[in-house]
Amino acid sequence: xxxxxxxxxxxxxxxxxxxxxxxxxxxxxxxxxxxxxxxxxxxxxxxxxxxxxxxxxxxxxxxxxxxxxxxxxxxxxxxxxxxxxxxxxxxxxxxxxxxxxxxxxxxxxxxxxxxxxxxxxxxxxxxxxxxxxxxxxxxxxxxxxxxxxxxxxxxxxxxxxxxxxxxxxxxxxxxxxxxxxxxxxxxxxxxxxxxxxxxxxxxxxxxxxxxxxxxxxxxxxxxxxxxxxxxxxxxxxxxxxxxxxxxxxxxxxxxxxxxxxxxxxxxxxxxxxxxxxxxxxxxxxxxxxxxxxxxxxxxxxxxxxxxxxxxxxxxxxxxxxxxxxxxxxxxxxxxxxxxxxxxxxxxxxxxxxxxxxxxxxxxxxxxxxxxxxxxxxxxxxxxxxxxxxxxxxxxxxxxxxxxxxxxxxxxxxxxxxxxxxxxxxxxxxxxxxxxxxxxxxxxxxxxxxxxxxxxxxxxxxxxxxxxxxxxxxxxxxxxxxxxxxxxxxxx
Ligand SMILES: Nc1nc2c(ncn2[C@@H]2O[C@H](COP(=O)(O)OP(=O)(O)OP(=O)(O)O)[C@@H](O)[C@H]2O)c(=O)[nH]1
Ligand SMILES: [Mg+2]
Numbered sequence: 333x334x335x336x337x338x339x340x341x342x343x344x345x346x347x348x349x350x351x352x353x354x355x356x357x358x359x360x361x362x363x364x365x366x367x368x369x370x371x372x373x374x375x376x377x378x379x380x381x382x383x384x385x386x387x388x389x390x391x392x393x394x395x396x397x398x399x400x401x402x403x404x405x406x407x408x409x410x411x412x413x414x415x416x417x418x419x420x421x422x423x424x425x426x427x428x429x430x431x432x433x434x435x436x437x438x439x440x441x442x443x444x445x446x447x448x449x450x451x452x453x454x455x456x457x458x459x460x461x462x463x464x465x466x467x468x469x470x471x472x473x474x475x476x477x478x479x480x481x482x483x484x485x486x487x488x489x490x491x492x493x494x495x496x497x498x499x500x501x502x503x504x505x506x507x508x509x510x511x512x513x514x515x516x517x518x519x520x521x522x523x524x525x526x527x528x529x530x531x532x533x534x535x536x537x538x539x540x541x542x543x544x545x546x547x548x549x550x551x552x553x554x555x556x557x558x559x560x561x562x563x564x565x566x567x568x569x570x571x572x573x574x575x576x577x578x579x580x581x582x583x584x585x586x587x588x589x590x591x592x593x594x595x596x597x598x599x600x601x602x603x604x605x606x607x608x609x610x611x612x613x614x615x616x617x618x619x620x621x622x623x624x625x626x627x628x629x630x631x632x633x634x635x636x637x638x639x640x641x642x643x644x645x646x647x648x649x650x651x652x653x654x655x656x657x658x659x660x661x662x663x664x665x666x667x668x669x670x671x672x673x674x675x676x677x678x679x680x681x682x683x684x685x686x687x688x689x690x691x692x693x694x695x696x697x698x699x700x701x702x703x704x705x706x707x708x709x710x711x712x713x714x715x716x717x718x719x720x721x722x723x724x725x726x727x728x729x730x731x732x733x734x735x736x737x738x739x740x741x742x743x744x745x746x747x748x749x750x751x752x753x754x755x756x757x758x759x760x761x762x763x764x765x766x767x768x769x770x771x772x773x774x775x776x777x778x779x780x781x782x783x784x785x786x787x788x789x790x791x792x793x794x795x796x797x798x799x800x801x802x803x804x805x806x807x808x809x810x811x812x813x814x815x816x817x818x819x820x821x822x823x
Pocket of ligand 2: 597598599610611612618619638639
């Protein structure tokens with residue numbers, strides 16, 4: 333991938349409303365960052381393993397590595413993308429390790445700088461020694477995410493793609509992995525570029541008019557402008573709406589299993605997990621502390637928490653457990669309210685269930701009612717869910733569990749996912765989209781009210797800049813520090 337060094341200078345060009353004082357990346361800061369001093373870090377996890385990789389990047393990457401690496405030829409004289417077997421020797425000529433050094437010449441490397449990657453034997457001490465040698469010969473220790481930050485500053489990745497690298501590393505479910513790989517491939521960037529180009533055209537048209545304001549000409553038909561602006565807002569709206577699903581892909585769904593003692597909560601956890609994790613016992617009050625486990629349904633992560641049965645109790649330990657159960661329920665995305673089917677059978681449901689329904693309705697938590705132990709009433713219990721919020725199961729026999737799994741997935745994704753559409757997973761992106769939408773709506777209102785194009789253009793530019801923050805065309809040092817400090821060292 334070619335690097336575009338000029339991009340971030342252009343990004344804060346003539347129309348950018350933010351002054352350098354507001355912390356925007358200025359040309360001066362950019363050039364300082366571009367100073368590309370040489371950094372080094374271990375890029376693989378610390379510990380024992382087959383190999384460990386030490387990554388060196390920057391102006392002097394080759395000469396730094398050559399001071400300790402002895403192979404057939406000097407790395408400085410080697411072409412890009414070649415691997416070299418050799419030895420690492422310390423300052424006194426002592427043999428430290430055998431390594432393979434791989435060379436990448438700027439701009440064809442992860443950082444767009446000169447890079448050397450040394451694969452040494454995996455092990456804490458040997459890795460540490462090789463890194464220390466790099467640091468003593470002219471490299472400095474890389475900060476968290478500094479390699480990826482350089483890739484961004486050098487134009488190899490935009491900011492949303494750089495964030496996708498972090499998400500990819502941290503992804504814990506198939507869904508999180510899939511969404512981060514799509515973002516890394518530039519899907520979100522492309523969608524945003526489409527809207528930005530459109531808005532940029534509209535703003536330029538309006539600004540051109542201003543240059544000819546004396547002559548009172550109108551370059552852009554107002555109705556056409558309005559329609560085009562509405563189209564752009566629709567795209568922003570769609571991206572914003574996708575965040576609810578994106579958050580689920582990224583973070584999973586928190587499910588609290590609640591209900592009265594002995595309803596079969598722990599049995600339900602076990603059957604969903606496919607293993608006997610929680611203790612199941614006929615004595616009410618068996619579960620006293622919360623137990624959490626993860627399951628995956630179609631690649632989406634669900635974090636299930638089994639809780640103590642909800643009831644008034646004099647036992648202090650059990651009482652504490654019940655309070656924890658209530659707190660867990662309040663922090664959940666979904667509450668699975670497990671009830672003994674006997675209660676419905678005898679038509680004597682508990683007022684506690686209505687209280688739970690009220691709490692969920694007020695807090696926006698999704699409530700799923702699970703009538704359990706249907707095996708005891710084979711003739712009467714319905715076999716399939718009446719709707720997406722009520723299920724009939726037997727945790728003991730496994731009946732209806734597949735329906736429940738599918739229902740949970742459908743409920744979590746709110747039936748609105750379309751595999752093909754771009755999903756926003758990042759809270760920073762959501763905030764920028766929301767700000768952009770606000771400005772664009774204002775621009776639209778101003779346009780409709782027939783005010784001068786000057787005012788419309790002002791809000792359009794604000795909307796554009798908010799979108800530019802997502803991909804990093806407009807950015808600040810603080811934002812960058814915040815993003816890259818969450819990365820691991822060596823990435
Ligand atoms: N027949 C039948 N028995 C069940 C079913 N689910 C659970 N049980 C039994 O009900 C009893 C209580 O089950 P648990 O899973 O421990 O119930 P719990 O809700 O976790 O109970 P506490 O932790 O005490 O609040 C055990 O004897 C289970 O074997 C079911 O679907 N059918
Ligand atoms: Mg239990």
